[in-house]
Amino acid sequence: MQNFVLHLPTKILFGKDTIANIGPETAAFGKKVLLVYGSGSIKQNTIYDQVTDSLASAGLTVIEHPGVKSNPVLSHVREGIKLAKEHGVEAVVAVGGGSVIDCAKAICAGAMVDHDVWLFFKGKKGVKAKLPLTCVLTLAAAGSEMNGGMVITNEETKHKFGTGNQLLKPEVSILDPTATFTVPANYTAYGAVDVIAHILEFYFTTTDPATPVQDRFMEGLVINTIESCRQVLAQPDDYQARADLMWCSTLALNGLTAAGLGLVGFPMHMIEHSLSALYDVPHGAGLSVVMPAWMSWRAAAAPAKFAQFARRVFNVNQRDDSKAAQQGITHLTNWFRDVGSPVTLTELAIPESAIPKIAANALALAKIWRLKEYDPEIIASILSTCS
Amino acid sequence: MQNFVLHLPTKILFGKDTIANIGPETAAFGKKVLLVYGSGSIKQNTIYDQVTDSLASAGLTVIEHPGVKSNPVLSHVREGIKLAKEHGVEAVVAVGGGSVIDCAKAICAGAMVDHDVWLFFKGKKGVKAKLPLTCVLTLAAAGSEMNGGMVITNEETKHKFGTGNQLLKPEVSILDPTATFTVPANYTAYGAVDVIAHILEFYFTTTDPATPVQDRFMEGLVINTIESCRQVLAQPDDYQARADLMWCSTLALNGLTAAGLGLVGFPMHMIEHSLSALYDVPHGAGLSVVMPAWMSWRAAAAPAKFAQFARRVFNVNQRDDSKAAQQGITHLTNWFRDVGSPVTLTELAIPESAIPKIAANALALAKIWRLKEYDPEIIASILSTCS
Numbered sequence: 001m002q003n004f005v006l007h008l009p010t011k012i013l014f015g016k017d018t019i020a021n022i023g024p025e026t027a028a029f030g031k032k033v034l035l036v037y038g039s040g041s042i043k044q045n046t047i048y049d050q051v052t053d054s055l056a057s058a059g060l061t062v063i064e065h066p067g068v069k070s071n072p073v074l075s076h077v078r079e080g081i082k083l084a085k086e087h088g089v090e091a092v093v094a095v096g097g098g099s100v101i102d103c104a105k106a107i108c109a110g111a112m113v114d115h116d117v118w119l120f121f122k123g124k125k126g127v128k129a130k131l132p133l134t135c136v137l138t139l140a141a142a143g144s145e146m147n148g149g150m151v152i153t154n155e156e157t158k159h160k161f162g163t164g165n166q167l168l169k170p171e172v173s174i175l176d177p178t179a180t181f182t183v184p185a186n187y188t189a190y191g192a193v194d195v196i197a198h199i200l201e202f203y204f205t206t207t208d209p210a211t212p213v214q215d216r217f218m219e220g221l222v223i224n225t226i227e228s229c230r231q232v233l234a235q236p237d238d239y240q241a242r243a244d245l246m247w248c249s250t251l252a253l254n255g256l257t258a259a260g261l262g263l264v265g266f267p268m269h270m271i272e273h274s275l276s277a278l279y280d281v282p283h284g285a286g287l288s289v290v291m292p293a294w295m296s297w298r299a300a301a302a303p304a305k306f307a308q309f310a311r312r313v314f315n316v317n318q319r320d321d322s323k324a325a326q327q328g329i330t331h332l333t334n335w336f337r338d339v340g341s342p343v344t345l346t347e348l349a350i351p352e353s354a355i356p357k358i359a360a361n362a363l364a365l366a367k368i369w370r371l372k373e374y375d376p377e378i379i380a381s382i383l384s385t386c387s
Numbered sequence: 388m389q390n391f392v393l394h395l396p397t398k399i400l401f402g403k404d405t406i407a408n409i410g411p412e413t414a415a416f417g418k419k420v421l422l423v424y425g426s427g428s429i430k431q432n433t434i435y436d437q438v439t440d441s442l443a444s445a446g447l448t449v450i451e452h453p454g455v456k457s458n459p460v461l462s463h464v465r466e467g468i469k470l471a472k473e474h475g476v477e478a479v480v481a482v483g484g485g486s487v488i489d490c491a492k493a494i495c496a497g498a499m500v501d502h503d504v505w506l507f508f509k510g511k512k513g514v515k516a517k518l519p520l521t522c523v524l525t526l527a528a529a530g531s532e533m534n535g536g537m538v539i540t541n542e543e544t545k546h547k548f549g550t551g552n553q554l555l556k557p558e559v560s561i562l563d564p565t566a567t568f569t570v571p572a573n574y575t576a577y578g579a580v581d582v583i584a585h586i587l588e589f590y591f592t593t594t595d596p597a598t599p600v601q602d603r604f605m606e607g608l609v610i611n612t613i614e615s616c617r618q619v620l621a622q623p624d625d626y627q628a629r630a631d632l633m634w635c636s637t638l639a640l641n642g643l644t645a646a647g648l649g650l651v652g653f654p655m656h657m658i659e660h661s662l663s664a665l666y667d668v669p670h671g672a673g674l675s676v677v678m679p680a681w682m683s684w685r686a687a688a689a690p691a692k693f694a695q696f697a698r699r700v701f702n703v704n705q706r707d708d709s710k711a712a713q714q715g716i717t718h719l720t721n722w723f724r725d726v727g728s729p730v731t732l733t734e735l736a737i738p739e740s741a742i743p744k745i746a747a748n749a750l751a752l753a754k755i756w757r758l759k760e761y762d763p764e765i766i767a768s769i770l771s772t773c774s
Contacts, residue, residue, distance in 0.1 A: 001627060240388060
C-alpha cells in the first residue's frame with residue numbers, strides 16, 4: 001500500500017424521499033442559486049417539481065441553466081459561468097447525472113476566476129476556489145456526486161478532457177434510487193459499464209503489487225454492479241437493485257477504491273474520450289468497446305492480476321494465469337453483450353479507417369494525463385482488436 | 388438497503404513518515420493544545436518526540452495530559468476537562484489507540500459544557516459542540532480515528548458505556564503503520580479481534596435482508612484482517628501487513644460498513660463491556676470469548692447469514708445452512724486461538740459463578756443501547772457456553 005491522503009467531505013443523503021432535503025441543505029450556502037440540469041427528462045418525471053418546490057420552500061431565488069448534454073460541452077459551461085457571474089449566485093444546484101454535475105463543477109470553479117475555464121482542463125491553471133455545490137443524482141454511473149473530478153468536451157478543438165481537484169467535491173449530494181427508475185435500459189447499462197471501468201482502471205493500473213484490502217473492495221463492487229444491473233434491466237423499478245447499483249457507482253470513484261494504490265492511470269478512459277469527442281457516442285458504450293481490447297493487450301504482458309480478477313469475480317477455475325485472464329475478459333465481454341452495450345467499433349458506426357485519427361486525438365489526453373507508455377501506434381493496435 | 392446519511396469529514400493522512408504533519412495540521416485550529424496520551428510507550432519508541440517536535444515547530448503551546456489507561460476511566464477524563472478549561476486550550480491532540488482517542492473525544496466534548504461529562508454517556512445530554520481534535524494513531528483496533536464514537540468506564544459505578552455523535556469525528560487523523568511495529572503480539576491480536584467484532588456486529592444484526600454491496604465489503608475486510616494479522620504476528624515490522632491491518636481497522640467502523648444497514652445492534656460489545664468493566668480484561672480478549680458464544684446462539688435461530696459468512700470468508704463447502712454456519716464459527720474460533728486470543732472465560736480468570744453478576748451489569752447497557760431482546764437470562768445463557 002502506498003501513502004495517501006483521503007478526505008471525503010461530501011455529505012451523502014441516500015434513499016427514498018430524500019430529494020425534499022435539497023432546499024434546506026442548499027440554503028446553508030446562500031440565498032441565490034443557479035439550477036443546472038439537462039434536456040428536460042427531470043420534467044417528465046417528478047424530480048424537477050420536487051427540487052424546485054424544495055428550493056422555493058427554503059426561500060431560495062433560483063436562476064435556471066438547463067440544456068446540459070450527455071458529453072457536456074464547453075460553450076454551455078461558459079454560458080453558465082456568465083449567468084452565475086451576472087446574477088451573483090452564491091451556490092449551484094446540479095440535478096442530473098455525471099454530465100450535469102461535471103458541468104456544474106466547471107461553472108462553480110469558473111465563476112470564481114477571470115480567465116477562461118478551459119485553462120483548468122489544459123492543466124494551465126489550478127482550481128483555488130469554487131462556489132458551493134449541491135447535487136441531486138439521477139443516474140448511477142459517473143461517481144461525480146462524491147468526487148472532485150469533471151470532464152468537459154471542447155467542441156471546437158474536439159477534445160474531451162478531464163481534470164480534478166479536492167475543492168471540487170460537492171458539499172452535499174442526494175442519492176434517491178427512485179430517481180433512476182425511468183432511466184432507459186441502454187443508459188442504465190452504459191452507466192454500469194462506466195462504474196466497472198472506473199474500478200478496473202484502478203485495479204489494473206496500480207503500480208503497487210500488494211493492495212489486498214482495496215482489491216477485495218473493488219472485486220465486491222464489480223460483482224455487485226454486474227448483479228444489480230442485471231436485476232434492474234429485468235425489473236426497472238426494483239428499488240433494492242437500483243439502490244445497490246447507485247451506491248456501487250458512488251463508491252467506485254469517491255477516492256476509497258484508489259486510496260493506497262499509488263499512481264494509477266485512466267488509459268481506457270483516455271482512449272474512450274476520443275471516441276466520444278469525435279463521434280459523440282455515449283461514454284459507457286464507448287467504454288464497453290475499449291475495455292476488452294485494452295484488457296487483452298495489458299493481460300498479455302502482465303496476466304497475474306487479470307487472473308485474480310477472473311477467479312474472484314467470475315469464479316474462473318483455471319490454474320494457468322494467461323488462460324484464466326483471457327477467460328475473465330471473455331466473461332466481462334459477454335456480460336457487456338448481455339446488457340446490450342456494444343463491444344465493437346462497428347456497432348458504434350465507427351469505421352476501421354478512423355483508427356489513426358482516434359489514436360492521434362487520444363494522444364493529446366495521454367500527454368496531459370502523463371500516460372507515457374501510450375503512443376499512437378499502441379493506441380491504434382489496441383483499437384484494431386475491437387474494430 | 389435502508390436510507391442513510393453518511394458524512395466522513397475526517398481528513399486521513401496515511402503512510403510512512405506522515406507523523407511530522409501533526410503540527411501544521413493542528414495549527415489550523417489554534418495555538419494552545421492539550422496533548423493526550425497513554426502510559427508512556429510512545430516515549431519508548433520515537434513517536435512522542437516526532438509529535439512534540441512537530442507541534443513545537445508549528446509554534447503551538449502544549450499542555451500535556453498523559454496517563455490514559457486501556458479501558459479509559461471517567462476520573463481521568465474529568466481531570467483532562469479541568470485542564471483544558473483552566474488553560475483555555477483551542478484544540479486537543481490524541482496520540483495513541485482507541486482508548487486515548489476516546490478519552491480525548493470526551494475531553495473535547497466535556498470542555499464545552501458546564502455539566503458533568505458522564506451525562507453524555509448516560510444519554511441524558513447530547514453533544515452540541517466540541518474542541519477540534521487531531522490524532523496520531525498507534526494501534527489498529529478501535530476505529531475511533533475516523534468515527535464519532537467514544538467508550539469510557541465509570542470506575543465508581545463499574546459501568547463501561549459508549550456513545551456517539553457526528554460532531555465527535557476527529558478533524559484530522561494520521562495513520563502511520565510504522566507506529567504499530569512495536570505493538571506486542573497479544574495486543575496486535577486483540578486489535579484484530581476488535582476489528583472483526585465491529586464488522587460482524589453490523590453484518591449479523593442488520594434488519595435489512597438485502598445488503599449485498601455492504602456484505603461483500605465487510606467479508607473482504609474480515610478476510611484481510613485475518614490474513615494481515617497472521618502476517619504481522621509472523622513478522623511484526625512487515626510494513627505492508629501492518630498497513631493493511633491498520634486500514635481495515637479504520638474502514639471497519641468509519642460509517643461505511645454500516646451505511647444502508649438500517650438499525651444495527653452491538654450485542655457482542657454490550658456483553659464484553661461488562662467483562663472489561665468488572666474484570667478489566669483487554670477489550671479484544673473479552674470479545675474473542677463472547678463472539679463465538681453469541682454467534683452460535685444467534686445462528687441457531689437465523690443460520691442463513693452465518694452460512695453466507697462461512698462460505699465466503701472461510702470457503703466452507705457445505706450446503707446445509709446450519710452446518711455451514713457452525714463450521715464458520717468454528718473456523719473463526721480456531722483463528723482466535725491461533726493468534727493467542729482467549730476463547731473461554733476461564734482463560735480470562737473469570738469464574739462461572741460470576742455469570743449472573745456480569746449479566747446484570749450488561750443489562751444496564753442493553754437498556755441504554757435499546758437491545759430489547761436481551762434479558763439477564765439470555766445473556767447468562769450465552770455466557771454459559773463460553774465458561
